Amino acid sequence: MSALEIADTTVAGPEEALALAVAQALRGTRGANPLVGAIITASDGRVLASGFHRGRGTAHAEVEALAGFNRFKASNATSRIDPADTTLWITLEPCDHTGTTGPCTEAILASGIRTVRYAVADPTGPDGGGAARLRSAGLDVAQVDAEQVCGSGAADLNRRWMLARDSGRPFVTAHLAQSLDGRVAAADGTSQWITGPESRRHAHRVRSRVDAIVVGTGTVLADNPRLTARDEDGHDLPRQPVPVVQGRRAVPAGAALRGGASWLHVQSHEPQLVLDQLNTGYLAEGTTVSTAWPHGGTSLGHVLIEGGPTVLSSWMGAGLVDELFLYQAPLVLGSGPSGLDLPQHTTLSHALRLTLDAAENGAISRLGDDVLLHYAAP
Amino acid sequence: MSALEIADTTVAGPEEALALAVAQALRGTRGANPLVGAIITASDGRVLASGFHRGRGTAHAEVEALAGFNRFKASNATSRIDPADTTLWITLEPCDHTGTTGPCTEAILASGIRTVRYAVADPTGPDGGGAARLRSAGLDVAQVDAEQVCGSGAADLNRRWMLARDSGRPFVTAHLAQSLDGRVAAADGTSQWITGPESRRHAHRVRSRVDAIVVGTGTVLADNPRLTARDEDGHDLPRQPVPVVQGRRAVPAGAALRGGASWLHVQSHEPQLVLDQLNTGYLAEGTTVSTAWPHGGTSLGHVLIEGGPTVLSSWMGAGLVDELFLYQAPLVLGSGPSGLDLPQHTTLSHALRLTLDAAENGAISRLGDDVLLHYAAP
Secondary structure, eight states, X not given: OOSSOOTTOBOOSHHHHHHHHHHHHTTSOOXXXXXXXXXXXXXXXXXXXXXXXXSTTSOOHHHHHHHHHHHHXXXXXXXXXXXXXXXXEEEEOOBOOOSSSOOHHHHHHHHTOOEEEEEEOOTTSTTOBOHHHHHHTTOEEEEOOHHHHHHHTGGGTTHHHHHHHHTTOOEEEEEEEEETTSBSSOTTSOOTTSSOHHHHHHHHHHHHHOSEEEEEHHHXXXXXXXXXXXXXXXXXXXXXXXXXXXXXXXXXXXXXXXXXXXXXXXXXXOHHHHHHHHHHOOOOTTEEEOTTOTTTTSOOSEEEEEEOHHHHHHXXXXXXXXXXXXXXXXXXXXXXXXXXXXXXXXXXXXOEEOEEOOTTTOSEEEETTEEEEEEEOO | OOSSOOTTOBOOSHHHHHHHHHXXXXXXXXXXXXXXXXXXXXXXXXXXXXXXXXXXXXXXHHHXXXXXXXXXXXXXXXXXXXXXXXXXXXXXXXXXXXXXXXXXXHHHHHHTOOEEEEEEOOTTSTTOBOXXXXXXXXXXXXXXXXXXXXXXXXXXXXXXXXXXXXXXXXXXXXXXXXXXXXXXXXXXXXXXXXXXXHHHHHHHHHHHHOSEEEEEHHHHHHHOOOOOOBOTTSOBOSSOOXXXXXXXXXXXXXXXXXXXXOOEEEOOSXXXXXHHHHHHOOOOTTEEEOTTOTTTTSOOSEEXXXXXXXXXXXXXXXXXXXXXXXXXXXXXXXXXXXXXXXXXXOSGGGOEEOEEOOTTTOSEEEETTEEEEEEEOO
């Protein structure tokens, strides 16, 4: 069974149905929202439609699957599938909440589907658990057996995302461009460019997904970055992250990142303190904020740790990096600083163990002459 | 056109025919012999058979293609293809030399094929150029146009291998097992195991391909390795490399590598001097050799640089590493030594640029939780 192609697929039971929904979910990108996949099956197990969540502001997985189901019905009008004879399988309990999209419960009720199976319960999430709502409307709604959930991989899909949410903090992505010997600059500090244009383009797309982008004062002083998300022609993408500077030194009056609509400076080296600022919008002493800072009082869903090595290492060492994009160039620098420096980790058993992340259609990809490795914290 | 599947493939011209032969060649492993691929086409461009060279001691690519052609003829007996109507395309000029296998020229002459096209000339190689021999037997033999050779990638297949041969030295492979932050041990020296069992198994298969395996005295003193090629149960594989120790310190009387049939100690830090010893078998002052050293007076075809970092860095810095297998574990060590340390390279323009190597069916593969990146020196 192909992970992506559902045409002419038939599932034999709940574990297989969920595995297919998980494969759909993994086509999405990690971030402010969880990865979710859904499929709709006929009574004989034939897969009629599928969907996955592409990221904040886009349709939820079950809504995408329902749209696919409508297309299926339209193109198979003569076979007259009754929605009441189908089952909707979802990797996560559907929401009952109006956010940037309407509640999935309403869409499910409107579809005529009467049987819903989901893997992971989410009654306490900000989007509210929809199972009770659907049940009260008379639908047959059940959470699938734990063993089948684990067998399908559904339990692992959003482990780290849920940890972040339960900790009341945003999902944290980091990225790092290094030589194959793990260095981010030569001994004399030269570092433009270690990786190639394809890697930089990917990094800008990641920037455009996040709410905030964190750099250290050292990076501001050394590179004076704008920290905008740009396309390959250098034009700003429609969605821009808010630059956040971490560290005690002042942000120079002429710093390029001051040119954006808003920015924040948290005068601390402590990732948790930076998170608290981003999360609460409470402006502690030592926090400089631009007048246009848009997030006061609201929490952010997705933060990107841009660097430099000191900042990235502090977040990694604090266990606050949920996923890492590692761009590795086919270069041996031979000397110069590492991208990750955790002197307190002195022996092999102290090593931080990540896992290759199957999201975004696979952990390993080639970007021009570089390799992109996508790691998730376990 | 799939790179590997030749069934029902038709080629439109020389560049396409060679590209298919190149794709075959890239299925082989680099080492003592060059990568070579071959295909046999009918007069209408239909591909009837293909072959590639799997490594020393196995059939040459053209002989494998001819065997495939015989199987094709046997299973298509009614269609009666006349060998004289077919063309043999080879990425490298066929040999006219009896080595561990017979000369390819004889096999071609025996096949009845009358038209031979090859990409890269090899009249000066140890296996002798076979084009003249075939021509003198009346065959239509020609080297394909340089533009088509380059378009197909045939010119790049063995660039580095030819450089090694022209320098009168073996082909040099290195391997390196590191954390994702480019470290080979923790700060306290612990390093067993950074990579997982699948990576170690691959590394042992690489060991079993080579003639000699080079380590530094530091590795001998710290780890006391046997340096044998072993299967997953720990049993020695049939083919074993000769351990070579590089460095000034003495090899202890009880060193495990003394347990093998032969070994060599070259009391120098200079890769070129080590190569000279391996190449000529001339035992310079300062060279210790076991009584059973089998290679006196004959040159070695393939050498593996095992480590540690000082040894690997010295070979890399000297420009003497032809290919690198990089096993990268999903670990952040955070402190500890890098696998490659070239303090003389101080700025980005001094970086050594490798390329992802398409040989062995691709540059990037997953080995359990690790990633294997295969790099070639350009």
